[in-house]
Amino acid sequence: MKDFKHIMIHRVGNPKVFVFLIIWLMILVFFGTLAQRDQGLYLVQLDYFSSWLKWFGPLPTPSAKLTMLVMFINLSGFFFRPNILKLQKIGITITHAGIMLMLIGSGLTSLFSIEGSMIIDEGKKSNFFDNYYVKEFVIINKTNTDFDDYIIFDEHLLHKNSFLESLDLPFKIEVLDYYVNCNPIRKPDNQMNNDFYKGMARNFYLQEIPSEKEYEKNRPGIIYEIIASGDIDIDGIYILFMGQPVPQVLNIENLQFEFKLRPYRTYLPFEIELIDFKKEMHPGTDVAKSYSSEINLIEDGVSRKSLIEMNAPLRHYDYTFYQASFIEENEIQTTVLATVKNYGRIFPYVSTIIMCIGILFHMLIMVSRRFKKS
Secondary structure, X not given: OHHHHHHHHHHHOOHHHHHHHHHHHHHXXXXXXXXXXXXXXXXHHHHHHHOOEEEEOOEEEEOHHHHXXXXXXXXXXXXXXXXXXXOOOHHHHHHHHHHHHHHHHHHHHHHHOEEEEEEEEOOOEEEEEEEEEEEEEEEEEOOXXXXXXXXXXEHHHOOOOOEEOOOOOOOEEEEXXXXXXXXXXXXXHHXXXXXXXXXXXXXXXXXXXXXXXXXXXXXXXXXXXXXXXXOOOOOEEEEEEOOOOOOEEEEEOOEEEEEEEEEEEEEEEEEXXXXXXXXXXXXXXXXXXXXXXXXXXXXXXXXXXXXXXOXXXXXXXXXXXXXXXXXXXXXXXXXEEEEEEOOOOOHHHHHHHHXXXXXXXXXXXHHHHHHHHO
């Protein structure tokens, strides 16, 4: 027990380690900021801050995620020191606890937070929001007239030569290729007579293009083959891309399936109904000065009215809804609510208060000791 305590205090909890970790975080932030010019914010965030290792060429180095985990372990060594609850050290102890609480909050945010947008037409309801960056491949069984069955494959499954199978599907799918960003290109006339290409793949092919810096502007696409359906008219190669104007629908054994590539959806335990959308324009311009959404939050059959404005978001459970934008088309007004699900939302506020109390307490003790000496 003494050996373990000695290791935690003098090795794991060495203050010099904390200094080196802070310096390394500053280096990562510096190079990550420079990399945003070429890669964009989202890819830099994944590479420098959300992964466990950051590769500088062939050299693996700790990413911000791993660095902050080591920092948390380093700070925990302080609590194995003797007399940390004495009056002279209580301020430092409180400050350490506040920093560790902030690191816990950042860990929860990194692991579980989701960002996206909820788009609602006036008079309509929604119980989900779309992820800005992550996509999903969806097969909808529309055979039943009363409801639809959804078979959903996450984006990490959509890699070359992978197979997508489900007991609810009378066929299996082989992913021939998946592009983060692509353009549909019309085939030359002499290449349109191949019967093995089905749907839009008969007339178009997907051309992979470099990823956009603003990752949410990418148009992903997938090339896939349906095999073992038992119907030679169905088996073949298909393409699908975000925003495809003609839906891909297949009829197999009296079953109807629709294929979609769409943003990853997060479903809510409640619904939001847009009652009225209002906007105020700058005088003499077409530029909106402010806009707001009057909504009904419907949960367990109970409706509650609320107003979401540009500087007044709606918070419910771990979800926060911000008034981000709007769409006007054919006299239909549509609100766009930026939506964040964050389990660690409260941690920064609480940890900052705790750290301020600890620093203030420590300063008061130091001042009182100086007065006593004088």
